[in-house]
Amino acid sequence: MTDFGAAFAAAVSLIATLDAGLVEIVGLSLRVSLSAVFIATMISLPLGAAVALFRFPGRGAVVVVLNALMGLPPVVVGLIVYLMLSRAGPFGVLGLLFTPTAMIVAQVILITPIIASLARQVIEDLWEEYSEQLRSLGAGPRQAVGALLWDGRFSLFTAVLAGFGRASAEVGAVMIVGGNIDHVTRVMTTAIALEVSKGDLALALGLGIILIVLSVGITGAAFVLRESARRAHGA
Amino acid sequence: MAREMSGAPAILPLAVEGLTYTAGEARLIDDLTFRLEPGPRTVIVGPNGAGKSLLLRLCHGLLTPTAGTIRWSGGAGPDASRRQAMVFQRPVMLRRSAAANVEFALSLRHIPRDQRKQRVAAALAKTGLADVAGRPARVLSFGEQQRLALARAWALEPQVLWLDEPTASLDPAATRAVEAIIDAIHAGGTKIVMTTHDLGQARRLGDEIVLLHKGRIVERAPTADFFERPQSPLSRAFIQGELLW
Ligand SMILES: Nc1ncnc2c1ncn2[C@@H]1O[C@H](COP(=O)(O)OP(=O)(O)O)[C@@H](O)[C@H]1O
Ligand SMILES: [Mg+2]
Numbered sequence: 077m078t079d080f081g082a083a084f085a086a087a088v089s090l091i092a093t094l095d096a097g098l099v100e101i102v103g104l105s106l107r108v109s110l111s112a113v114f115i116a117t118m119i120s121l122p123l124g125a126a127v128a129l130f131r132f133p134g135r136g137a138v139v140v141v142l143n144a145l146m147g148l149p150p151v152v153v154g155l156i157v158y159l160m161l162s163r164a165g166p167f168g169v170l171g172l173l174f175t176p177t178a179m180i181v182a183q184v185i186l187i188t189p190i191i192a193s194l195a196r197q198v199i200e201d202l203w204e205e206y207s208e209q210l211r212s213l214g215a216g217p218r219q220a221v222g223a224l225l226w227d228g229r230f231s232l233f234t235a236v237l238a239g240f241g242r243a244s245a246e247v248g249a250v251m252i253v254g255g256n257i258d259h260v261t262r263v264m265t266t267a268i269a270l271e272v273s274k275g276d277l278a279l280a281l282g283l284g285i286i287l288i289v290l291s292v293g294i295t296g297a298a299f300v301l302r303e304s305a306r307r308a309h310g311a
Numbered sequence: 312m313a314r315e316m317s318g319a320p321a322i323l324p325l326a327v328e329g330l331t332y333t334a335g336e337a338r339l340i341d342d343l344t345f346r347l348e349p350g351p352r353t354v355i356v357g358p359n360g361a362g363k364s365l366l367l368r369l370c371h372g373l374l375t376p377t378a379g380t381i382r383w384s385g386g387a388g389p390d391a392s393r394r395q396a397m398v399f400q401r402p403v404m405l406r407r408s409a410a411a412n413v414e415f416a417l418s419l420r421h422i423p424r425d426q427r428k429q430r431v432a433a434a435l436a437k438t439g440l441a442d443v444a445g446r447p448a449r450v451l452s453f454g455e456q457q458r459l460a461l462a463r464a465w466a467l468e469p470q471v472l473w474l475d476e477p478t479a480s481l482d483p484a485a486t487r488a489v490e491a492i493i494d495a496i497h498a499g500g501t502k503i504v505m506t507t508h509d510l511g512q513a514r515r516l517g518d519e520i521v522l523l524h525k526g527r528i529v530e531r532a533p534t535a536d537f538f539e540r541p542q543s544p545l546s547r548a549f550i551q552g553e554l555l556w
Contacts (some may be wrong), residue, residue, distance in 0.1 A: 209403035
């Protein structure tokens with residue numbers, strides 16, 4: 077118990093003094109997850125809109141696959157990306173294994189299905205409501221998609237936040253493809269997973285606190301967003 | 312005024328031939344042939360499920376007929392849809408301000424940006440919505456939303472305006488406001504084609520009445536004739552308020 081108390085005090089002081097080691101890890105975590113979220117969003121919104129609006133062969137399969145992939149275990153994603161990027165794999169020549177780029181790739185694969193599925197649902201519901209009106213006004217497919225993305229902006233941003241929450245909290249994928257290399261690929265979750273066993277409770281706890289704050293912040297932001305959207309637009 | 316609003320060629324009269332829409336076995340719109348001339352306000356009446364909404368959506372181009380043709384005059388081709396507007400029974404409000412709802416419609420018709428503001432303001436003023444221009448459309452009252460839907464359609468200066476039971480869910484005061492707006496739009500030279508199940512409204516707004524029943528036109532006549540001298544027993548029953556399912 078005193079062990080814990082001391083570790084907690086040390087953790088708080090690490091955060092309060094902006095300890096260089098801690099800041100580096102948090103910085104890399106944010107860089108990896110925000111990059112992954114950005115790329116996944118760029119893929120997910122058009123994909124979600126296409127699946128929501130257009131009837132094309134294989135559409136049903138895409139919906140099923142997207143929904144199935146939503147629950148993909150991070151370690152499995154890590155394993156697949158590892159195999160792709162390893163020396164013997166199809167992308168081995170790129171030499172990306174154990175780099176932040178590999179971690180970004182893994183997280184993109186992990187969260188694209190989440191954001192795309194949520195975006196599809198949002199856009200499909202809006203389209204159901206808007207489609208005749210938009211067609212009556214003469215909107216073409218591009219203009220319709222633009223209007224749907226804009227009018228669904230609050231819900232879509234919530235979907236993006238969900239993706240960010242998942243990316244920043246997962247440990248399995250970044251562990252396997254990043255390797256938790258100090259100063260190179262060590263992020264918050266991998267640091268916690270490994271430092272605990274090595275006995276550096278203070279760093280692990282400090283990072284844990286930051287992760288909790290981040291998670292609460294995301295949930296809070298999503299809530300505020302929903303509420304303000306409801307008040308402003310009745311939906 | 313009618314020509315002033317569009318240097319574009321007139322799309323009326325509209326010639327509809329053999330128009331049919333089926334779902335499974337049911338012939339929901341059953342081999343309709345008719346013309347719509349510019350000018351008189353055409354009011355389509357009929358019991359629930361008669362096919363009034365389907366007919367408007369088919370003519371407006373939102374649905375593809377199972378059979379038959381819908382021919383606009385003047386070889387307007389696909390351009391005909393740009394000279395029409397439609398107001399639905401339940402107003403569809405975009406999640407933006409009232410003004411932005413109108414502006415969006417104008418932008419889709421490629422109205423230059425510098426003209427839009429003024430046209431938006433004019434449409435909102437004419438529908439009594441100037442005070443709520445900046446308010447999110449979806450928090451407006453139902454009556455205001457329906458007036459906004461009319462403003463959005465009016466701003467497009469359509470040659471034909473389709474109205475599908477525009478007052479069905481409104482109270483009497485809101486209904487009067489909507490009827491006044493419809494009259495003003497008509498006075499500006501726009502052909503009005505409206506459905507209603509309110510016979511009082513049909514008398515007030517209609518220059519001619521079309522009675523639709525089970526996807527067929529039972530009778531079409533000038534309003535006074537339709538109500539004073541109905542030719543069909545079905546029309547008489549309908550006017551007397553006997554349901555016709
Ligand atoms: N897309 C559709 N598919 C199948 N049946 C439909 C469809 N739309 C409407 N109907 C049916 O067609 C009939 C006419 O509908 P509608 O045009 O909405 O009637 P009205 O507007 O006169 O009340 C109704 O019986 C309705 O249930
Ligand atoms: Mg109807």
